[in-house]
Amino acid sequence: MPIYEYHCKGCGHDFEYLVLGGSEPDHCPSCNTSKVCRLMSTCGFVTKGSGGQTVGKSASSSSCTGCSASSCAGCGH
Template structure:
């Protein structure tokens, strides 16, 4: 059962929603507007960083804007 990301065009709120049996959200949980749309998400994965710590991140990107490290352990954040 996938978890999708949604955006409310009314108030700008981004939220996640567990889709059970194809039932997508019809309203924004913040403002109750019916102007939600599904966002394109990146795939996430968990890997082992230096020293064996578990690092979760989106595929192909670091978690810090402008950071070229492959994990937060690489830049100290």
């Protein structure tokens, strides 16, 4: 069973949701807004520091070793 982690842009609440039959949550269980997005795909994987603040995104996406761009299209590597 695929369990995805979602993030609410309305109140900042993170929650896990068991996706059954491809149905996804359309509202936040905390504040009931529809401003939810799936982490790791829609929002990108965000690493949180010890203080809970966002410190940056992981380099899970392919990054070029020759430049700091997220793809190799920029520098020709």
